[in-house]
Amino acid sequence: MIRSRITYLTCFIFFLVLACFQAKAQTEDPVNPANNTATATLILGVTEVSLLKANDGVINLQLNQRAAGMSIETSKSDSSARLLISSVISTDNRRLLSAQVTSGTVPAGTQLQLVALPPNANFVGEYGTLASPVPLGAVGLPIVTNIATCYSGTDPSDGYPLKFIYALDSEASYGSIRAKPGEQVVVTFTLTAAQ
Amino acid sequence: MIIFLMPFAAIGQDSRVATQDVSLQVAGSALLAISGPAVNLQLSGAAEAGDAIAKSVENSATRLRISSLVNADEKRAISAKISEALVGTQLYVELQEPNTNFVYPDNKGTLKGQQLLDSEKEITLVEGIGTCWSGKEEGDGYIINYTYKAIPNAPVLKSATITVTYTISLVPSDPS
Numbered sequence: 274m275i276r277s278r279i280t281y282l283t284c285f286i287f288f289l290v291l292a293c294f295q296a297k298a299q300t301e302d303p304v305n306p307a308n309n310t311a312t313a314t315l316i317l318g319v320t321e322v323s324l325l326k327a328n329d330g331v332i333n334l335q336l337n338q339r340a341a342g343m344s345i346e347t348s349k350s351d352s353s354a355r356l357l358i359s360s361v362i363s364t365d366n367r368r369l370l371s372a373q374v375t376s377g378t379v380p381a382g383t384q385l386q387l388v389a390l391p392p393n394a395n396f397v398g399e400y401g402t403l404a405s406p407v408p409l410g411a412v413g414l415p416i417v418t419n420i421a422t423c424y425s426g427t428d429p430s431d432g433y434p435l436k437f438i439y440a441l442d443s444e445a446s447y448g449s450i451r452a453k454p455g456e457q458v459v460v461t462f463t464l465t466a467a468q
Numbered sequence: 469m470i471i472f473l474m475p476f477a478a479i480g481q482d483s484r485v486a487t488q489d490v491s492l493q494v495a496g497s498a499l500l501a502i503s504g505p506a507v508n509l510q511l512s513g514a515a516e517a518g519d520a521i522a523k524s525v526e527n528s529a530t531r532l533r534i535s536s537l538v539n540a541d542e543k544r545a546i547s548a549k550i551s552e553a554l555v556g557t558q559l560y561v562e563l564q565e566p567n568t569n570f571v572y573p574d575n576k577g578t579l580k581g582q583q584l585l586d587s588e589k590e591i592t593l594v595e596g597i598g599t600c601w602s603g604k605e606e607g608d609g610y611i612i613n614y615t616y617k618a619i620p621n622a623p624v625l626k627s628a629t630i631t632v633t634y635t636i637s638l639v640p641s642d643p644s
Contacts, residue, residue, distance in 0.1 A: 309637065310635045312502065313632045314631050315631070319511045320521070325517050359513070359516070367623075422622060425517075426518055
C-alpha cells in the first residue's frame with residue numbers, strides 16, 4: 274500500500290516537472306522571435322603610444338676663458354635641440370618625461386642642466402607641465418610631467434625645445450675645475466607612465 | 469386534403485443571396501537583425517615620434533536586416549543607442565542604401581546620414597519606413613557604416629567593447 278503511494282507520488286512529480294519544461298519552451302520561440310531590436314557588439318580599440326625622438330645633431334658647450342683676472346665663462350646654453358613626442362594614454366595616469374646622463378661624465382666643478390621649453394603651435398594636445406632646470410646626472414629626473422595624449426609634429430622646429438645649460442657648479446670650489454676639452458656625454462630621455 | 473404547415477422549414481432556406489462575415493487581418497511586423505562579421509575598430513598608433521595617431525577608422529562590413537509591415541499610414545523609424553559612454557573618442561553610424569534585393573525600396577524610409585551615437589538617448593537613423601523587407605541573403609539589409617574617431621585634443625583615449633542596440637518602432641502619426 275505504502276509502496277504504491279510512493280510510486281504514485283513519484284510519477285506525479287515527474288509529470289509536474291515535465292509540464293513545467295513544456296510551459297517554458299512555449300514562452301521562448303527560437304524560430305520566430307518577435308523582436309523589434311537588434312544588437313551589435315563592437316570592439317573599439319586605441320593603441321597606446323609612447324614615442325620619443327631627439328634630433329641627431331651634437332651639441333657643443335664650451336666654457337671659454339675671458340680676460341685675465343676673470344673666471345672662465347660662468348655658463349653657456351644651447352636651445353637648438355628638439356625632442357619629438359607621440360603619446361596616447363588610456364587611463365588618467367599621465368606620463369612623465371625624464372632625462373639622465375647614460376654615458377660620459379660632466380667635468381668636475383661644472384654642472385649640466387636641462388629644461389624643456391614650450392613647443393610651437395604645431396603641437397597637438399596637452400604638452401604637460403614643464404619643470405624648472407634640473408641638473409643632469411646618472412639618475413633620471415623629470416623634465417616634463419603630466420603628459421597626456423598628444424603629438425608634436427615632425428617638422429625640424431617641432432617638439433619640445435631642449436635648453437642645455439652648462440655652467441660652473443655654484444656648490445663646488447672653483448679650484449676643483451680642471452680643463453677637459455672634448456668630454457662627451459650622452460643624455461637619454463625616457464617617457465614613462467606617471468608613478 | 470391534408471395540409472402540413474411547417475414553420476421551421478423556413479430556417480436555412482436557400483436564397484439567391486448569401487452573406488458571410490470574413491475578418492481579414494494582417495499582423496503588423498517589425499523585425500531587425502544584424503548580419504556580418506564582428507566589428508573591430510582600432511585607432512592605430514603613431515609609427516614615429518611626433519606623428520599623429522589615426523584620427524578615424526571606418527567599417528562597413530555589417531548589415532541591418534529589416535522586415536516591416538505597417539497598417540494604413542503608419543510609419544516606423546530605426547534608432548540606435550550605445551551601451552556606454554566613450555572616453556576621448558566618438559562613434560558615428562550611418563545606415564546606407566541597401567542592395568537591390570530590398571523589396572519595396574520606396575518604403576525603406578529616409579536615411580538620416582551619419583549620426584553621432586549616444587549612451588543616454590536614442591538617435592534616429594532612418595525614419596518614414598513603410599512596408600518593406602530587406603531579404604536575408606549575405607549582403608542584404610541596410611549597410612551599417614561605423615566611423616570611430618578620436619576627439620581632437622582629448623587628453624585620454626580609452627578602448628572599449630560596447631553594444632549598439634538598434635530599435636525599430638512605430639512613429640505616431642501627425643495629428644494635423
